[in-house]
Amino acid sequence: MYRIFSRACLKDIPTTNGAVMKKTFTIVDLLVLLAAVLVLGYSSMAFSGEPGVTEKYKNAKVPFDAAAVDVIQDLPKNTVTVRQRYRGGLFRTETRKDKIARFKCSQCHNDKPVTVHQAAEIAHGRVVLDHGSTEKPLDCYTCHDREDRDQLVTEGGQRVDMDHSYQLCGQCHFRQKKDWVGGAHGKRIGYWAGARVVKTCASCHDPHSPHFKKRWPVTYSSPNAK
Amino acid sequence: MDPHEKKICQPSGGCPSSERAGCGRRDFLKAAGKAALLGGAAMVTGCSAGPASGEAMKLRWKEYFKKHYRLMTQEEKEETVARLERLAKLKKGLDVQIGSEASIEGVLFGYAFNVSRCEGYMECVAACVRENNLDRKSNTQYIRIFELEHGQMSPEVGDGKFFHEVPVPDHFYMGVQCFHCDNPPCVKACPTGATWKEPDGIVVVDYDWCIGCRYCIAACPYYGRRFNWGEPVVPKAEITKKQHYLGNRLRHRGQMEKCTFCIQRSRNGRLPACAQACPTGARVFGNLLDPDSEIRFVLQNKKVYRFKEDLGTDPKFWYFID
Numbered sequence: 001m002y003r004i005f006s007r008a009c010l011k012d013i014p015t016t017n018g019a020v021m022k023k024t025f026t027i028v029d030l031l032v033l034l035a036a037v038l039v040l041g042y043s044s045m046a047f048s049g050e051p052g053v054t055e056k057y058k059n060a061k062v063p064f065d066a067a068a069v070d071v072i073q074d075l076p077k078n079t080v081t082v083r084q085r086y087r088g089g090l091f092r093t094e095t096r097k098d099k100i101a102r103f104k105c106s107q108c109h110n111d112k113p114v115t116v117h118q119a120a121e122i123a124h125g126r127v128v129l130d131h132g133s134t135e136k137p138l139d140c141y142t143c144h145d146r147e148d149r150d151q152l153v154t155e156g157g158q159r160v161d162m163d164h165s166y167q168l169c170g171q172c173h174f175r176q177k178k179d180w181v182g183g184a185h186g187k188r189i190g191y192w193a194g195a196r197v198v199k200t201c202a203s204c205h206d207p208h209s210p211h212f213k214k215r216w217p218v219t220y221s222s223p224n225a226k
Numbered sequence: 227m228d229p230h231e232k233k234i235c236q237p238s239g240g241c242p243s244s245e246r247a248g249c250g251r252r253d254f255l256k257a258a259g260k261a262a263l264l265g266g267a268a269m270v271t272g273c274s275a276g277p278a279s280g281e282a283m284k285l286r287w288k289e290y291f292k293k294h295y296r297l298m299t300q301e302e303k304e305e306t307v308a309r310l311e312r313l314a315k316l317k318k319g320l321d322v323q324i325g326s327e328a329s330i331e332g333v334l335f336g337y338a339f340n341v342s343r344c345e346g347y348m349e350c351v352a353a354c355v356r357e358n359n360l361d362r363k364s365n366t367q368y369i370r371i372f373e374l375e376h377g378q379m380s381p382e383v384g385d386g387k388f389f390h391e392v393p394v395p396d397h398f399y400m401g402v403q404c405f406h407c408d409n410p411p412c413v414k415a416c417p418t419g420a421t422w423k424e425p426d427g428i429v430v431v432d433y434d435w436c437i438g439c440r441y442c443i444a445a446c447p448y449y450g451r452r453f454n455w456g457e458p459v460v461p462k463a464e465i466t467k468k469q470h471y472l473g474n475r476l477r478h479r480g481q482m483e484k485c486t487f488c489i490q491r492s493r494n495g496r497l498p499a500c501a502q503a504c505p506t507g508a509r510v511f512g513n514l515l516d517p518d519s520e521i522r523f524v525l526q527n528k529k530v531y532r533f534k535e536d537l538g539t540d541p542k543f544w545y546f547i548d
Contacts, residue, residue, distance in 0.1 A: 053408040053427075053540050056334060057514040057522065064516035068330050069495040088518030175548075183520025184340070184528050184546070187507035192519075193495035204507065212506060214391045217348035219355070221387045222365045 063088065066194040076189060076197050080163045086181050091196035094189070094203050096162045103162070109149035130209035143168055143207070169201045282316045285309045294419065295432040295471065300326075307471055314476070318462065325470045327493040329426035335487050335542065336427070336514035337501075338524045339401050342548040343508035346371055346392035346399040353503030357466050357488055358474040361458035368452065368485040369403045369500060380533075401508075403500075404429065404450035404485035405533065405541030415445035421482070427514075427542055428487050430472040438480035447537055451484045487511070514542065 050056075079092040097103050108114060108122060132138040145153040152160040152168050160167050170177030179185035180198070187204075189197045201207070292298070292306050303326040314320040351369045360366040372384035376396050384400065393399070406429050413421050413429065420435035421442055443451050457479040469475040470490035477483050488498035492511070496502075501509040512521035524530065528546040535541070 050408075053334070053336075053514070053542055056408075057336070057525070060334075060515035061517055062332075062515075063518050064332055064513050066495070068332060069493075086518075087523070179527075179548070182523040182527060183510065183512075184338075184524045185343075185507060185548075187501070187504065187509070188497065188520065190497060190502065191495050192492070192497050192501075192512045196520075199507070204505065212345055212393070214393065215347065216391055217346060217389065219348050219352045220389045221348075221351075221370065222367045 064193070069193045075195060079197055082181075083164060083167070084181055086183065086196070088196060091198060093166065093198050093200040096165055096200060096202055100162065103150070105149040127208050130211070131207070163200075165207070166201050169207075173201075279316075282313060285313050285316075289313070289434070292434070294435050296419075296422065300328075303471065310471075310475065320462070320465060320467065322465070322467045322469050322475070324475050325468075325473075325490055325493075327470065327489075329424045329428070330493065331425075332513075332515055334427045334514040335406065335492060336512060336521045336525075337406075337487070337543045338510040338521055338528075338530070339543065339545050340506075340508040340510070340548065341398050341400050341545050343506045344371070344399040344401060344504075345506050345508075346373060346388065346394075347505055349503045349505050350401065350500035350509065353499040354485075356464060357491070357499035358486075359458075359460045359466055359469075359476055360452075361454060361456075361477075362461065362464075363459040364456065366452050366454075366458070366483075368450075369401055370449075372400045372402065373397050374400055400545065401500075402448060402533070403543075405448055405539070405543035406485075406487065408540035408542060409538060411445040411447065411537075411539060412442035412451060415441040417441065424472075426493070428472075428489055428492075429484070430486055430489065431482055431484060432472065433475070433477050433481045433483065436481045438482065440482065442482060447534055447539065448541075451482055454479050454481050454483065 051059075076092075078095045078098055080095055081090055082093050085091075102108070102122065129137065129139070132142075141153075143152050145151045145159055148159060150162070152162060152165060154160060154168060155171055166177060166180065176185050180201070183198075186198050186201075189199060191197075205211075289306065289309055293302065295303070298306065307324045307326050310324050311322055314322045348371055351367050351371065354360070354368050355362075355366075358368065360368070370381070370386050371388075372381035372386045373388040373392075373394065374381065374384035374397060376398065378384060381400055381402055406423075406427055408423070408427065410421075410423055410429050413423060416422075417439060418435055418437055420433075420437070421429065421431045423429050438453070440453055443449075443453060454477055458477055460476065465476070466474055468490055470486075470493070473486045473489040488496075488500075492498055497511050501511040510520050510524050512519035514521060514525075516522065524546055525544065528548075530544040530546045532541050532544055
């Protein structure tokens with residue numbers, strides 16, 4: 001195509017002189033070649049040397065051996081193995097039962113009578129239930145088992161241990177649960193290397209009113225910040 | 227004889243560097259310096275400043291003639307670290323532990339920031355300031371959090387100085403810090419080679435090799451670097467004592483500094499202070515070369531973007547949305 005736009009070509013075509021034609025084509029060819037070298041050379045210069053970071057991580061397929069890191073944490077206390085695998089294998093999450101002040105619940109929730117005075121003191125007055133939509137809010141028994149107060153219960157009627165409450169949350173928040181298992185939701189505790197230990201849902205979200213609360217930032221931005 | 231005096235008389239006894247042919251400029255200066263120091267030390271002792279200050283002077287002298295960090299052997303690194311620890315003890319009475327851990331093979335650090343999770347509580351900023359011994363006087367901060375309206379994409383139009391109750395409805399928060407570019411413009415701008423990219427991808431500064439020209443500030447399109455215009459002030463009780471030569475050790479006036487992904491923590495397998503402090507889990511940190519890592523999960527399964535990707539800086543810091 002470039003030959004059509006070459007003045008030399010247009011001038012030479014009527015002469016039908018084979019020798020002249022050949023000569024002009026060589027010059028034009030050279031120019032095009034030069035341009036191609038410049039363009040390609042420049043673009044390859046931009047990516048010269050080492051490959052970009054996307055290429056680097058996409059080519060890395062061998063799992064990292066955490067033994068290469070000098071300091072590896074002791075297995076954190078008060079964690080349980082999650083009943084689901086992530087792609088690196090098994091992982092652990094924080095326990096819940098030891099953080100509930102008056103667990104076991106059946107200490108009070110049993111057939112024995114409780115005085116009014118006691119009930120006022122220990123009842124769940126502090127619990128603010130703000131979970132679910134305003135049209136269909138959740139109630140206590142959406143999650144807590146009516147019969148066995150020490151356990152939670154799924155919609156399907158399956159009892160769930162308090163330490164594995166993520167199974168319960170994941171019924172509705174299945175997308176968040178998938179991200180949590182994979183690592184895009186929630187957070188690891190302390191270490192990026194070694195055994196994966198993550199916070200459980202209720203470590204950050206109050207299960208009774210799970211939204212983060214509005215509050216003041218802990219610090220202010222630097223006044224000289226741009 | 228006083229042990230310190232003895233050391234001054236035989237300053238490099240047993241040191242392998244003295245066995246090399248001592249005909250370079252540096253060796254000459256060292257020898258000349260030792261002679262001058264002997265006189266100086268004698269004068270100082272005469273002024274009844276005690277042996278401690280003589281030792282400090284000797285250490286500072288050796289520090290002044292140390293090599294660039296990348297040219298040091300592991301032995302030399304340990305020597306300079308030991309000198310710095312001793313100097314901190316002598317001058318400020320601090321028991322710091324300065325590390326010189328090298329990068330771990332098979333590790334390339336990457337970071338992801340969930341813009342739909344961050345609520346602007348600034349816990350990361352506070353944790354960063356404490357962990358990295360940042361100057362309290364000028365209120366240096368490595369991390370900036372921008373408040374953006376829905377639909378905005380760049381912090382250039384956001385509010386980086388918000389101070390009100392957060393989160394504000396219909397707004398999102400975007401944290402900006404050093405992105406540890408794989409093709410870092412700051413490194414190219416540095417005239418003394420005082421800043422470079424480590425094999426694990428962290429862009430670091432050899433504070434003692436920085437001449438304070440601030441070319442790197444001009445070169446960085448993200449404002450990821452901070453300069454010490456004055457002598458940094460950190461309350462003694464708040465100094466983080468676990469330090470790294472390339473990380474949070476105490477800086478001085480006229481030196482450039484920046485986020486190092488908390489090199490003193492990350493090279494020991496720990497999360498950076500910002501990632502650990504985040505109360506919403508918006509910050510994901512990990513090894514990009516590990517296919518099982520959380521960061522790789524984010525890159526494969528979430529919608530990610532990088533800030534000013536068109537500049538070709540190749541940052542190792544991704545933003546993602548739920």
